[in-house]
Amino acid sequence: MMKTQKVLTEVESKELLAKDGIPVVEARLARNKKEAIAIAREIGFPVVLKIVSPDVVHKTDSGGVRLGLANATRVGRAYSEILSSVRQAYPGARIQGVSVQQMVPPGVEVIVGMSKDVQFGPVLMFGLGGILVEVLKDVSFRIAPVSKRDAGEMIREIKGYPVLDGYRGQEPASVTALEDLIVRVSEFVEKNPQIEELDLNPVFAYPDRAVAVDARIIL
DSSP, X not given: OOOOOOEEOHHHHHHHHHHTTOOBOOEEEESSHHHHHHHHHHHOSSEEEEEEOTTOSOTTTXXXXXXXXXXXXXXXXXXXXXXXXXXXXXXXXXXXEEEEEEOOOOOXXXXXXXXXXXXXXXXXXXXXXXXXXXXXXXXXEEESSOOHHHHHHHHHHSTTHHHHTTGGXXXXXXXXHHHHHHHHHHHHHHHOTTOOEEEEEEEEEOSSOEEESOEEEEO
């Protein structure tokens, strides 16, 4: 018998993760332009707008993301542009609206993910994030559950580790915060066996913390 899958939106995914203490940048759903402007004013400018649709996987490629929106006029314009671009790229997509979230400072981009292996069950992944994960495929894997020591090994195994360790005078990212995040994700998927896949990409790693900027969960 075939399993049916449900793809959670970014807003739904982040709500689940936040309840379990996993650090995420809060994303709130706006179903129209007026709601988007009201949420942006409440959160505080600048903000990011992203398309919310279970049918749109690559949000940036379809024109479904706008960054650094500094006022209400720009938010309203961006809302219209996003819907127009996505409808052109994905004519049949079910669009729920856009997510509005705070624009956070850039950090070192990493990915933390999980997929189910038929034989081994949940397998965790760590690597450099953003588009780099697709280009470099520089990732490490461990079978869940993982300990803090396992998480530390995952982080140090990737070829791109020097980027996290303060490459060319940059401040090093907090390995401790990343270890904690990986362990929390491991515990989260153990407690929620209905999760088939999970992607936190990108996670921004800073000298003192790590926070997921985007998230996707498949049940």
